Amino acid sequence: MSRATTGPQYGRDKSEEIYQRAVTLIKDRLPTMHILKALLVVNLGKPTDIVIDARGTPELLEKIDDEPDCRLQIKPDYLIQFSEGKLEPRYGIFKDAFFHEASMPKGNVRVAIKFADLLCPVNPVPPSFAADAKLPQPTEDMDQVKKDISEFGYGLVKNALSPEQVATLKRAVKEQAAGERAAGVSANDGGPNAPNQRLWTLINKGQEFVDLLDHPLIDDVVPELLGEHALLHSYSANIARPGNVPMQLHTDQVAIQPPIRDIAFGLNIMWFLEDITADNGGTRVYPGSHIGHVAPDDIFDITGSVAAEGPSGTALVFESRLWHCTGPNIQKTGERPVILMFFMRSFIRQQENNFLSLRSDVEANLSDRIKALLGFRTTGALGGVQGEVREGLIVKKLKDPVGPLRQTISI
Known part of the structure; x- marks a missing residue:
């Protein structure tokens, strides 16, 4: 179909208008920037930089x-x-910076973040917690775990996995990691040398991982905190090895923009396959940082955070507003393997597109319960096929969806 030459004109170039609005915004907020106490150069895609001197009176x-x-x-x-x-x-x-190096702030990252904060309607405060706070400890009391999640954003379930389950899953993770390295398909991160390894889409990688999705802990905590029909957002393993660099601090609902802090959209269950400590890469958390307009001044600085520690078999359960990151493994040998199940409310698009990534031989043997977790169940008039959205249907890809069926008519 050719483009009309008359009527509404779409796609007008607004780049100069947007640039001028941004410059005006900086000028309007300039008096507040004294707290930066720094010299900042901002480039908005033009040859000329904007230089903000906030070492004294901002100018x-x-x-x-x-x-x-x-x-x-x-x-x-x-x-x-x-x-x-x-x-x-x-x-x-x-x-943009994580994919385009030129966009990464150079120098003191904290200055860039606080500059941006000063442009926002609400300037967040750094995370903090009382020095005498009784932080969550591994416990078999599920009521206490849920209280800890409510108060601190995370809780620790002791003995969630038996020693036999730990041994089976740990072996599966290690063997799969070795196999992916040997095949040249491993996913690595953790700094310039990328010592850490991630195993994505665990649902495809062994019956042990399929079976873990039937663990009773899931149905005990996920529906209560996320409502009915929550979806498995991603399913992976994370192996932190010596020499890694801590991951950048983040929340697990950071991709939900505009940012919403009033409600948790997700819940993570991290299964410990090793005794997890501050020394071997234990997840760093800021207790209580899930409540209010809270955010760290520097996402690369874990000062003030604590490690979520626990013995092998523990499950760390934390909600998606909590500021956290993979911690540094400062040991000389050994590694920290964990399995991560991340669940999101039923209306949130999943990180893993299971309709494309799920192996057909795996799908053929999954229970309806697990298919529902993967997004194969209609709920809330979502997830239907060819307009069929009756509640609770387990859907599958059609071999021959209805296509053009044209009959000549008089108009």
């Missing part, structure tokens, strides 16, 4: 002779979205 400079504390390259529309509360700075600043 814009035409040029600088000193080396800036931070250089930030960012799209001007991101700044506008910050100001409208539509984009969280720790997501907006880095979502």
Whole structure:
């Protein structure tokens, strides 16, 4: 179909208008930037930088002779979205940077983050907790676990896995990791040397992992915290090895933008296949950081966080607003293998597109319960096939969906 030459004109170039709005926004917020106490250079995609000198009374400079504390390259529309509360700075600043090195802030990252915070309707406060707080400890008391999740954002279930289950799953993870390395398909991260290894889409990688989805802990905590019909957002293993760099601090609902802090959209269950400590890469958490407008000033600095520790067989259960990251493994030998099940409310798009990634031989043998967790059940008029959205149907890909069926008619 050819494009009409008359009528509404779509796709008007607004880049200059957006740029000018971003510049005006910076000028309007300039008086608040004294808290940066830094020299910041911001590039919005133009040849000319915007230089903010906030070492004293904030002012814009035409040029600088000193080396800036931070250089930030960012799209001007991101700044506008910050100001409208539509984009969280720790997501907006880095979502391009992790794929395009030029977008990574140079120098003091904290300056870039606080600059963006000052553009927002609400300036978040750094996470903190009382020095005498009685932090969660591994327990078999599920009521206590749920109280801990409510108060601190996480809880620890002691003996969630038997020694036999731990041995079976640990062997499966280690053998699969070795196999993926040998096949040249391993996924690695954890710093420049990438010592850590992740195993994605565990549902495809052994009956042990399928069986774990029937663990009673899932039905005990997930529906209560996320409502009915929650979906398995992702299913993976994470092996932290010596020499790794801590992951950037994040929440597990960071991709939900505009940012919503009033409700938890997800819940993670992390199964410990080894005794987990602060020394071998235990997940770092900020207790209580799931409540309120809380965010770290620097997502690469874990100062003030604590390690969620527990013996082998423990399950760490934490909700999606909690600020956390994979911790550093400072041991000389050994590794920290864990399995991660991340669940999201039923209306959230899953991280793993199971309709494309699930092996057909695995799908053929799954129970309806597990298929429902993977997103194969209709619920809330969502997830239907060819318009059929009656509640509770288990769907499957059609071999021959209805296509064009045209009959000649008079018009």
